[in-house]
Amino acid sequence: MKNIMLIYPPGRVYQRGEDRCQGNIEDSAATTMRACNDLGYVAAALMKRPYRLFLKDYQGERKKIRHLIRDVEKFMPDLVFMSVTSATIFGDLETINRVKAMMPDATIILKGAVFFDADPKRLKRLDLHHVDYLIGGESDFVGAELIDAHFCMTSPENIPGILYRSGGEWKKTDFAVWDENLDALPFPARSLMNNKLYTRPDTGEPQATISVGRGCPSGCIYCLTPLISGKKLRQRSPQSVIEEMRDCFHTYGIRNFFMKSDTFTMDKDWVEQLCTQILHSELSGKIAWVANSRTRPLERETLSIMKDAGCWLVAFGFESGSAESLERMKKGTTVADSFRAMHLAKVLGLKVFGFYMAGFPWEDMHHLRMTEDLIFALDADFIEIHIPVPYALTELRTICACEAPDGVDELGSDYHRSPALGTEHLSIEELVRFRRNVLRRYYFRGAYIKRKLADPDLTARAFFRYVAYAAKLFRNVCKFK
Numbered sequence: 001m002k003n004i005m006l007i008y009p010p011g012r013v014y015q016r017g018e019d020r021c022q023g024n025i026e027d028s029a030a031t032t033m034r035a036c037n038d039l040g041y042v043a044a045a046l047m048k049r050p051y052r053l054f055l056k057d058y059q060g061e062r063k064k065i066r067h068l069i070r071d072v073e074k075f076m077p078d079l080v081f082m083s084v085t086s087a088t089i090f091g092d093l094e095t096i097n098r099v100k101a102m103m104p105d106a107t108i109i110l111k112g113a114v115f116f117d118a119d120p121k122r123l124k125r126l127d128l129h130h131v132d133y134l135i136g137g138e139s140d141f142v143g144a145e146l147i148d149a150h151f152c153m154t155s156p157e158n159i160p161g162i163l164y165r166s167g168g169e170w171k172k173t174d175f176a177v178w179d180e181n182l183d184a185l186p187f188p189a190r191s192l193m194n195n196k197l198y199t200r201p202d203t204g205e206p207q208a209t210i211s212v213g214r215g216c217p218s219g220c221i222y223c224l225t226p227l228i229s230g231k232k233l234r235q236r237s238p239q240s241v242i243e244e245m246r247d248c249f250h251t252y253g254i255r256n257f258f259m260k261s262d263t264f265t266m267d268k269d270w271v272e273q274l275c276t277q278i279l280h281s282e283l284s285g286k287i288a289w290v291a292n293s294r295t296r297p298l299e300r301e302t303l304s305i306m307k308d309a310g311c312w313l314v315a316f317g318f319e320s321g322s323a324e325s326l327e328r329m330k331k332g333t334t335v336a337d338s339f340r341a342m343h344l345a346k347v348l349g350l351k352v353f354g355f356y357m358a359g360f361p362w363e364d365m366h367h368l369r370m371t372e373d374l375i376f377a378l379d380a381d382f383i384e385i386h387i388p389v390p391y392a393l394t395e396l397r398t399i400c401a402c403e404a405p406d407g408v409d410e411l412g413s414d415y416h417r418s419p420a421l422g423t424e425h426l427s428i429e430e431l432v433r434f435r436r437n438v439l440r441r442y443y444f445r446g447a448y449i450k451r452k453l454a455d456p457d458l459t460a461r462a463f464f465r466y467v468a469y470a471a472k473l474f475r476n477v478c479k480f481k
């Protein structure tokens with residue numbers, strides 16, 4: 001029997017399961033780590049086969065490299081499957097080198113958006129000599145199939161979204177194929193995951209991530225979703241989603257959920273069906289959940305039934321207060337849409353997490369001030385400001401490449417820590433300073449603190465969580481002046 005090790009490596013905490021954002025959790029204002037479903041999906045498919053499995057999120061457990069080394073010594077993996085991000089790739093590869101030094105015959109598979117349709121020249125920048133396969137597409141569908149193909153010594157050439165070695169070169173398979181039947185995926189192997197690690201931000205209760213849909217028909221110039229998951233919206237059936245929520249609730253005692261979808265509210269009929277079924281199920285009134293939404297299209301009825309079915313927080317990508325920036329980033333929304341969405345949520349009693357972006361190549365301080373004004377005018381419950389990263393193959397990357405003829409690369413960069421590039425008018429340091437100053441002024445203002453303390457939903461546990469967030473945020477925003 002073969003031993004398969006599926007891991008998030010030790011190191012800084014990143015949203016490794018999210019190809020789109022790959023967010024840096026430690027430097028973020030108020031986001032929490034989501035479950036390692038990418039590992040869980042592959043493990044679930046492998047559980048039906050004769051493999052011994054070991055799954056661990058070392059970064060989430062705050063474990064060090066020595067803990068991984070000890071586990072490798074004990075488990076003796078024949079194959080290691082590791083989730084990587086563009087920001088952490090160099091450190092992740094050093095970890096693989098350590099593992100290979102102990103287990104020279106182990107097969108290595110890396111999974112991450114950094115390998116999506118990757119150019120061989122770009123791969124040469126990475127020390128991949130110990131790596132056997134790269135998955136850049138939707139790993140949930142192909143991870144187990146690739147592992148089977150490897151051990152059965154069959155060619156992986158028909159497995160979409162991967163790179164494999166052939167004649168000393170990396171060879172790509174088809175990256176423009178997306179599985180339509182999302183209901184066919186097993187539920188992530190939560191019996192192997194440490195579900196307590198992934199929590200709701202305010203109460204600290206365990207929160208399961210339920211992947212409900214993939215793909216986005218929009219064309220935001222910075223976003224990897226339409227590339228990796230396609231432009232067609234693919235959704236699971238409401239029945240399948242509820243079955244997974246039931247499994248979490250009854251088997252693992254989890255009553256909080258993050259509905260992971262690139263565009264949860266895009267298909268209002270689907271949302272209505274899902275929420276109606278939740279309301280008619282035994283889960284009604286016993287669960288709480290969170291979802292992402294665009295600000296357009298968005299109907300009042302959609303938000304209303306979501307609230308009735310247990311939604312307590314909606315995350316909107318407001319992005320910018322500049323009409324020019326919204327248009328040039330091809331968001332397909334307006335500042336008026338942002339005000340309308342915020343108003344609808346407030347009226348219905350939903351909390352809002354507002355996401356903003358600052359630092360597109362054309363932006364100067366005037367654009368940033370407009371975004372700052374919008375941030376304070378909308379006054380969301382939680383906010384985050386991202387500095388755009390020019391991911392390979394995005395339109396933003398093409399624009400940045402024209403502006404920076406010496407070349408631009410996102411490897412090693414993330415939204416907060418080390419953005420790859422400034423704008424035509426602003427340096428990286430100015431963007432980082434803008435983000436930190438706005439976050440500090442936003443969260444530490446008297447009116448915000450007073451509102452949080454007066455919130456009727458505030459429990460003692462949530463209060464102490466907020467104090468901990470405030471301490472982390474204070475450290476983060478005061479690091480670099």
Ligand code: SF4
Pocket residue numbers: 216217218219220223224225226262263294317331
């Ligand atoms: S709306 Fe834009 S940012 Fe959101 S998933 Fe679609 S393309 Fe990406």
